[in-house]
Amino acid sequence: DTAVSQTPKYLVTQMGNDKSIKCEQNLGHDTMYWYKQDSKKFLKIMFSYNNKELIINETVPNRFSPKSPDKAHLNLHINSLELGDSAVYFCASSRKGGSTEAFFGQGTRLTVV
Amino acid sequence: AQSVAQPEDQVNVAEGNPLTVKCTYSVSGNPYLFWYVQYPNRGLQFLLKYITGDNLVKGSYGFEAEFNKSQTSFHLKKPSALVSDSALYFCAVRSGGYQKVTFGTGTKLQVIP
Numbered sequence: 001d002t003a004v005s006q007t008p009k010y011l012v013t014q015m016g017n018d019k020s021i022k023c024e025q026n027l028g029h030d031t032m033y034w035y036k037q038d039s040k041k042f043l044k045i046m047f048s049y050n051n052k053e054l055i056i057n058e059t060v061p062n063r064f065s066p067k068s069p070d071k072a073h074l075n076l077h078i079n080s081l082e083l084g085d086s087a088v089y090f091c092a093s094s095r096k097g098g099s100t101e102a103f104f105g106q107g108t109r110l111t112v113v
Numbered sequence: 114a115q116s117v118a119q120p121e122d123q124v125n126v127a128e129g130n131p132l133t134v135k136c137t138y139s140v141s142g143n144p145y146l147f148w149y150v151q152y153p154n155r156g157l158q159f160l161l162k163y164i165t166g167d168n169l170v171k172g173s174y175g176f177e178a179e180f181n182k183s184q185t186s187f188h189l190k191k192p193s194a195l196v197s198d199s200a201l202y203f204c205a206v207r208s209g210g211y212q213k214v215t216f217g218t219g220t221k222l223q224v225i226p
Contacts, residue, residue, distance in 0.1 A: 004156070041201060043157075043216040056213055090156055098207050099145045099164045102214070104156030 003027050006091050006105035013081055014113055021076045021108045023091030029103070030096040031055075032074035034066060037088040037107070049074055050096060081112045115140040117206045119217035126194045127225050134189040134220045136204030146187040147205040147214070148178055157203060163187060174198070194224045 004025045013019050025032065033056075034046040047066045048056035054066070063079045074091060088109050092102040116139045126132045138144055145164055149157040161172025163180040171177045178189045189202060204217040 041151075041219050043203065043219070045213055048213070058213075092156075099162070101147055101159040101162055102157075103159070104149075106156050107154075 002106075004091055004093055004103050004105040006089075006108050008108060009106060010109050010111075012111045012113065015081055015083060017081050018077070018079045019081060019110070020078070021089055021091075021110075023074045023076070023105060025072055025091075025093040025103070027093055027103060029093035030071055031094050032068065032071070033092040033094075033102065034074065034076050035090040035092060035104075037090060039087070043090075047074075047076075078110075081110075083112050086110055086112045115144075115206055115208050115213075115215050117204050117215050117217040119202075119204055119220045121220050122218075123221040123223060125223045125225060128196055129193050132189075132191050132194040132198070132222065132224070134202050134204075134222060136187045136189065136217060137185050138187060138204070138206040139185060140206055140208040142208045144187075145207045146178075146180060147207075148172065148176070148187075148189050149203045149205065149216075151201040151203065151219075153200075160189070160202075194222075196224045196226050198222060199224045 006023050031050045033048045037043045046060045049068045052068045065077045068074045088107045090107045091105040094100045094102040118137045147162045148160040151157045163170045168180045201219045203219050207214045
């Protein structure tokens with residue numbers, strides 16, 4: 001039973017396409033996140049939702065749109081994909097509160113060609 | 114604002130020797146500090162955290178970390194390194210009133226047999 005699961009694991013697509021990555025957690029956590037890890041392994045937060053409400057929205061192009069249908073799911077939709085969007089995208093979840101650790105999914109490796 | 118620095122891109126250590134992976138931080142207010150490990154093609158896994166109390170924190174797989182307020186450091190340590198400890202290690206910080214967790218740039222640990 002995977003705690004935080006993302007699909008797909010790999011995604012290869014052409015520039016200009018629209019794609020979605022899905023994330024689900026079965027931990028009962030209130031807070032979910034999307035992180036981007038670039039080719040140098042730098043990890044940056046993109047979005048955070050708490051109980052379906054957006055609480056963190058970093059300076060991410062508005063081609064990226066998160067959607068949280070319920071507190072167990074946080075999907076990421078990307079419009080008009082660009083070469084620079086190629087990265088590994090991680091979903092994570094945590095209990096509410098600053099002192100709680102996050103649980104990460106396996107990642108989705110997005111390659112834009 | 115908050116920030117984390119991991120001054121070493123890579124740390125090499127012989128199997129059986131003690132290891133240290135360095136982390137310094139900057140926050141306003143009291144910090145919550147975390148260490149995560151990332152194995153190749155995997156998501157991050159939580160190792161340990163400092164919230165309050167004892168400055169020496171013990172975590173998974175025999176790792177520990179020491180919180181030093183005066184030096185604003187939170188170095189990760191292990192008394193005897195294993196080859197299987199080879200991975201990418203991330204330090205992270207969150208200050209009490211701040212929603213966002215900031216990750217360091219990561220340190221690659223290579224344990225040599």
